[in-house]
Amino acid sequence: MTDLEQYVTQEGRDELIKQVRSKINELGITYIYYQFISVTGRIVGKGIPADHWERTATKGFQLVYGSTANLFI
Numbered sequence: 677m678t679d680l681e682q683y684v685t686q687e688g689r690d691e692l693i694k695q696v697r698s699k700i701n702e703l704g705i706t707y708i709y710y711q712f713i714s715v716t717g718r719i720v721g722k723g724i725p726a727d728h729w730e731r732t733a734t735k736g737f738q739l740v741y742g743s744t745a746n747l748f749i
Contacts, residue, residue, distance in 0.1 A: 684734055693733045700726050710737070 677685075700708075708729065711721035722739060724732055 693730055696733070697729055700729055708732075 683689075705726045707723055708726050709721055709723045710732075711719060714720050720739075722737060724737060
């Protein structure tokens, strides 16, 4: 099992995901914007509907190649 798989399946994580879902619902959040730094240092992000929170918290999300590395020299 990889480190990531161990982290995602650790004891108590399911309950934390449910707590975040409750807060999302309480605040009326409909869209979540995930922002991070690319391999080359650019700030990039991806918006995902809040309805997908549980899946994103357990499986992550995919990006196109150009979002994590510069395609231009």
